[in-house]
Amino acid sequence: MKKVVLAYSGGLDTSVCVPLLRERYGFDHVVTVVVDVGQPDVDMAERKARAIADEHYTVDAKREFVEDYLFPLIKANGCYEGYVLGTAIARPLIAKKVVEVAERVGASALAHGCTGKGNDQLRFEAVFRLTDMEVVAPMRELNLTREWEIEYAREHGIPVPATKEKPWSIDENLWSRSIEGGVLEEPESVPPEEIYGWTLDPTRDEHPEEITVSFERGVPTEVEGKRLEPVKLVQTLNEIGGRHGVGRTDMMEDRVLGLKARENYEHPAATILLKAHRDLESLTLTYRQLQLKRVLEQQWAELAYFGLVDEPLFEDLNAFMDSTQRYVSGWVRLRLYAGSCRVVARHSPHALYSKDMVSFDTGGEPWHAEGFSVFHSLQSRIARRREG
Structure with missing residues (x-):
């Protein structure tokens, strides 16, 4: 039996991949894997996968995502050209879980739904190609358009959220929400308000709100004095920041392949935590620690953006970041209002400040x-x- 395991999201690209893997590549057993890193509608994706695939698995990786990927990102103040690396940092984890399933079911090939123009193909394959399995990428190899995919999905009875009028390609996890496609590909266009799902229109925010976030050794632990488990902490800050329009990014981004792309993101919790963490570091680290750390943070962010989390240097950089966080404990108070997130106070028992x-x-x-x-x-x- 020729068996392939597909990294499945429930979206347009990965949904049409299922029949394509049968019709165009000759696989007679398609296994789909949904890796839950905090995206909504996991149940919907699972139901769809079970209806169109031969075998399906859902893997809950939310806590692992926060503790093993987001917490190191916070310590490194992970940011690439203003992008908080939400999609980038999740892809290697998703790929690793897909590989684990493929090894368990005895598959001979791994597949993803990435195009040939984006970064995700590289992030998935940096992990996939650590194995001896064949790597298949229908979207890249067949060079399909969104319109063709929508029609193909309809012909095969596959329900998809995208339409020709609203062809948004959306990727969500606990850390960020990215929106691409359609008019958003034009740098001169103004994004319609309808693309936003996590954040209130900043012009509608009527009342500022102050919150306190506490850290222990560089890791966020409390919100407003209440200790929260890792996943709940991020979800709580997404909700709080979102209702004040905090965490919208509209930017021109330099992709790995050299292409410039217009990108739109939402990331309330990431905005709050990164701003608070960086401020607490300014209180507890020496000038020379901060100076070197800012240089190495750029190296860390580039490796994460490129999906090179198995690069030995990435491990070395994480060891350095961990070392700098020994005294990054305390609290930071922030004021959220009309899309802004501003630090108004901070305290640490390890502060280098002397009044x-x-x-x-x-x-x-x-x-x-x-x-x-x-x-x-x-x-x-x-x-x-x-x-x-």
């Missing part, structure tokens, strides 16, 4: 700085004199 030393209202011995100031610009002064 006695920095305040204008305290004494001390400021004359000790005179000797430092004499030598501070010494070489610059000598160089200027040399120049006449």
Whole structure:
């Protein structure tokens, strides 16, 4: 039996992949796998998969996603060109769970529904190609258009949410929601309000709200003094931030293949947590720690964006990030209003700040700085004199 395992989302691309794998590739047993990383309608995707595939599995990976992928991302302040890496950081985990199922059922091939123009094909295959199984990518290999797929799905009795009028391609997980397709591919177009599902229109926000987020060793643990388990914490902040329109991103993004793409994202919890975490670091890390960490954060973000989480350097960078978080504990208070997220207060028992030393209202011995100031610009002064 020629068996293939497909990473399945329930969307248009992966749904039409099922009959395509039979008709165009000759597989007589198609296994679908839905990996739950916090996306809605998992039940819907599972029902659809069971109706069109020969065998199906749903894997609950929400907690693993938060603890093993999002928490390291927060420690590294993971952000690529303003993108909080929601889809990027989830793909390797999804791919690994698909591989686990494929090995368990004895499949000879792995399949995904990514196109040849995006980044996800690389993220999936960076994991898939660690195995000896064949890798199949119908969307890329057959170069199909969205309109063709919609008609093909209708011909095969496959219900899909996309239409020619609203051809949005949406990907959601606990960390972010991405919206692509249609008029959104035009950089000069203004996104219609209907594309947003997590965030209120910022112009409709009437009242600001302040919240306090607590961290232990760089990991968020509490919201408003209430300790929450990891998945619930992210969900809670998505809800709170969303009702204030916090976490919308409309950007031009440099994809791995070199293409520039217009991308739209929603990520309330990510916006809140990354802003709070970075602020707490500024209170607890030294200047030189922060200076080097900002450089290495860019390296971390690029590897995550490229899907290279099995690159040895990624492991090394995570070890460095963990080391810097030893004293990143405390709380940060933020004000959310009309799409903005602003830090208004912070505290840490490990703060490097000293009010006695920095305040204008305290004494001390400021004359000790005179000797430092004499030598501070010494070489610059000598160089200027040399120049006449």
